[in-house]
Structure formats: structure tokens, C-alpha cells
Amino acid sequence: MSQTFDKKGRLKIPAREVKQEELIVSVALCPEGHNLITEKHKIKGYPGIELAFRRAGGEEGVVVLSPILGDREVLFLRGSVDEGEVVKFLCPVCDKDLPILSTCDYCGEGNIYVLFLDDYLSFNNAITFCSKRGCPNSSIRKSDRIITALGL
Ligand SMILES: [Zn+2]
Ligand SMILES: [Zn+2]
Numbered sequence: 001m002s003q004t005f006d007k008k009g010r011l012k013i014p015a016r017e018v019k020q021e022e023l024i025v026s027v028a029l030c031p032e033g034h035n036l037i038t039e040k041h042k043i044k045g046y047p048g049i050e051l052a053f054r055r056a057g058g059e060e061g062v063v064v065l066s067p068i069l070g071d072r073e074v075l076f077l078r079g080s081v082d083e084g085e086v087v088k089f090l091c092p093v094c095d096k097d098l099p100i101l102s103t104c105d106y107c108g109e110g111n112i113y114v115l116f117l118d119d120y121l122s123f124n125n126a127i128t129f130c131s132k133r134g135c136p137n138s139s140i141r142k143s144d145r146i147i148t149a150l151g152l
Pocket of ligand 2: 104105106107108109110111130131132135136137138
């Protein structure tokens with residue numbers, strides 16, 4: 001970003017410079033405390049969130065979610081998921097089902113999964129994402145906003 005002002009003289013603020021530490025997750029824990037952030041697979045330059053998934057037919061795969069809040073980019077390491085398909089998410093380390101907060105209030109089909117941001121494993125300090133591919137809620141969000149939105 002060499003140009004700080006646009007043609008009309010307005011200050012240009014690159015999104016990446018706005019409170020970066022709040023926008024990018026560097027810890028995402030399963031209920032057993034495994035950190036699913038992976039240095040091996042980056043999305044937009046940041047270590048992604050590696051998750052195992054299971055399709056309705058039983059087929060399993062591995063996907064990396066973007067660690068950037070609101071970013072829907074994903075990277076499939078194994079298997080694939082169709083647009084609009086709902087899957088089950090598991091921890092790739094201990095193979096346990098990841099916790100579900102509720103049904104997605106946006107699509108009504110996916111489940112809102114939860115990953116914890118610290119060792120207290122509290123739903124209030126967590127990130128959430130919908131298990132339906134392509135749902136706007138499928139990018140990671142802060143759980144407190146979702147909890148408020150759902151009135152839980
Ligand atoms: Zn685990
Ligand atoms: Zn959804």
C-alpha cells in the first residue's frame with residue numbers, strides 16, 4: 001500500500017491494518033484443548049483452521065477454514081463438499097465431534113459449530129461457523145455476537 005490517499009484525496013485505510021489482532025484468530029481449540037490452527041496451510045498468508053469433516057454419506061475429508069473473521073475462503077486438503085451441502089465437523093487430532101451451539105439462524109439447515117479461543121473452553125469466548133457450505137455464516141464469527149443474535 002504505497003498510496004495512502006485515493007484520487008479524491010480521501011484517506012485509504014487498508015482493511016488489514018484495522019485492529020488486525022481482533023480480525024484474525026490465532027487459537028481455535030477443540031473441547032479436548034487441541035489447537036486447530038495449522039502453520040502448514042495458510043489462507044491469505046495466515047495459518048488456517050484445520051478441521052475434519054464427514055458428509056451425510058459417511059465420506060470423510062479435511063478442510064482448512066480461513067482464520068480471518070468473515071472470510072469464506074476454504075482449502076480442501078482431502079475430499080470435497082458441494083455448495084449448499086451440510087457436513088459434520090470433527091477434531092482432526094482426537095476425532096471427536098466438535099460442539100454445536102444451535103441450528104443456523106440464517107440458512108436454517110446447517111449447525112453452528114464452536115471452537116474455543118482460550119483454555120476456559122467457554123462458549124462466550126469462542127468462534128462459530130455454520131456447517132452448510134456457502135452459507136454467509138460459514139465464515140468464522142465471534143460467538144458472543146451469534147449468542148446475542150440468537151437470544152441465547
Ligand atoms: Zn481434539
Ligand atoms: Zn447457515
